[in-house]
Amino acid sequence: MDAAYVFRVRFRLDAEAGVRTDPRTFETVVEVAADDPGEGDWLFFRDALWRGEVNDGHHARELAEGWLSVPVDSVSFRELRADEAYMEALRAEIAADPTPFNADSARETLHKYLGSSIRVEEA
Known part of the structure; x- marks a missing residue:
């Protein structure tokens, strides 16, 4: 199984006094490996996203600063x-108990948190 959350992150360089950088801000794509369903931080999507968007910009910036070790100005979820195996396992894990998602099905849960921002790749 393979999966990753993909974000666009704008970060800046905070140089010492007397040091100038040009540009000072940069944008990059950040991929964060998704834990296997039922393991570790597999509920990341529930805790960080809503309708395919970052649900708390401040929290998302803090997460990205930890991932990148630079000051982050903005984060957007892409x-x-x-892969199919990951999505099947994710749907099965959610369907086993959709209660924590305040939903009736895996499909409703995925739409509620990820919107249409799911890309399934062939293995």
């Missing part, structure tokens, strides 16, 4: 990129 997609969950996953």
